[in-house]
Amino acid sequence: MRITLPSRLGFGTAPLGNMYRAIPDEEALATVDSAWQSGIRYFDAAPLYGAGLAELRLGEALAGRPRDEYALGTKVGRLILDEHEDASQRDLGEKGGLFRHGLPNKIVYDYTEDGTLRSIETSLKRLLTDRLDTVWIHDPAVDFHGERWREVFDVAMSGAAKALTRLRNEKVIKGWGLGVNRIEPCELALERADPDGFLLAGRYTLLDHADSLARLMPASETRGLGIVVGGPYNSGVLAGGEHFEYQPAPQEMLDRVARIRQLCERFGVDIKAVALHSRSRIRPSPASSPARADPPVSARTCIWRRHRYRRSCGPHSKQND
Secondary structure, three states: OOOOOOOOEOEEOHHHHOOOOOOOHHHHHHHHHHHHHOOOOEEEOOOOOOOOHHHHHHHHHHOOOOHHHOEEEEEEOEEEEEEEOOHHHOOOHHHOOOOOOOOOEEEEEOOOHHHHHHHHHHHHHHHOOOOOOEEEEEOOOHHHHHHHHHHHHHHHHHOHHHHHHHHHHOOOOOEEEEEEOOOHHHHHHHHHOOOOEEEEEOOOOOOOOHHHHHHHHHHHHHHOOEEEEEOOOHHHHHHOOOEEOOEEOOHHHHHHHHHHHHHHHHOOOOHHHHHHHHHHHOOOOOEEEOEOOOHHHHHHHHHHHHOOOHHHHOHHHHHOO
16 A cells, blocks of 8 residues: 555544634643543644644644654645635635634645645744645635536646645655545546555545545546545534534435434444444545544544444344445
8 A cells, every 4th residue: 555654543633723613722732632642643634724734733733742652644736825814704615614714824736847846845834844745736626616517627737736646756755646535636646646545534434435436436446546434524514513524414424324323322332433443344445534623533443443343244234234
């Protein structure tokens, strides 16, 4: 597998960028510390998360920890400017208002080669580090760019992909790929470039996995690529939250989750453990990366992940999927 990570469970830092709500700095730092104490050694960030706020907080939280003991990834495709804007009015496609509580710095798209290098340089400063392990091209997909997504994707392949391939070949980074919520860009990237894997959010979960299993997973395994399963809780709805696809969950989805929870309770397992563990049972997956901003929850997540729930892995689990 071309992407290898030091822990099977990773830490997604979107909540550190004040996703959905403003959290105090102390809570953000305590959450990262809780994840570290629980054995997590893979951390994923992005300039989008709170207009750089998540990277700033993660950098502070990891400062002083041995750099060789953890893997660090971030994303490119957006630049954070010094000028300010109304965070609640940002154009985030289908994810409007997601980081309204983040920093007010203006965010602009830039998937060019030069923009990619500038993005990495500024991320390194915010993260207080001198190197990155993985870099993902962030969201060149329909959910953020609508009908123009193919044009944006073309720019990303001729710009960002070219720059990241060179950095990998020069051993500046260990690997690159796409960080997306859709499988179509990943399939195109396999035709157009030489990625090392993908960070796929929300498309290999208890609620949504058919297309990934039928299409992307086999293609990735054939190429020896790794897939980081992002968003295994589907924006929180599988962990007791109220969001699905980063927006308030519709009633039919809440009802579906309730039925899954009832099934889990029937076999004496927690739905959160099932959401995490079942996603790690595929061969191309080097890690699962849930995003949480709550120190106790972060610790419990690691306990659930280690729980094998023997009964639920029997013949009934597939039958009732």
